[in-house]
Amino acid sequence: MESVTPPAPLGTEAVGGRLGDLAEHRPQDAAEVCVSFALAPLPGSAAQARRLMRAQLDEWAVRDDDACDAAALIVSELVTNAVVHTASRRIICELCADPEKLRIAVRDDGCGSGMPRPAHRGADEEHGRGLLLVDAVSSAWGVHDAGPGIGLTVWAELPRTACAQW
DSSP states (O other), rough: OOOOOOOOOOOOGGOOTTTTTTTTOSSSTTTOEEEEEEEEEETTHHHHHHHHHHHHHHHHOOHHHHHHHHHHHHHHHHHHHHHHHHSSOEEOOOOEESSSEEEEEEEEOOOBBOOOOOOOOOOOOOOOOOOHHHHHOOOOOEEEEETTTTTTEEEEEEEGGGGEEE
């Protein structure tokens, strides 16, 4: 794991309306643009997050297949972990892009069984490698625990250079 320094908190003020609705906002750094959406904690939420993320990357004119595939893997793993390992009522996914990087952050209600961490599993085990995959495809990732009732955010970054056509 290269980095565990938390990024800026998710822009919760931009999340509203129906689950799955995209809300765009600009953080304090005007060079960064972010979108966020809320998901229900359901088994199909990872697929919904991938669809919404791909649509946003298309809107941002990201054409690099490797970068899009890595981003899809990251969002799938982070949303799946929030669904499986927490009792959250909703999951917030945020995508941010600036001239240097793409950041994917997933926040749950912070009611899980502990801090997420990569686990080395046996060859026959079917589950438990998600954060190892996130670590392998991202330039940095980490966890930010904002405290009980506020939420736990797991984030990952991809270099913008991997998305040369933005």
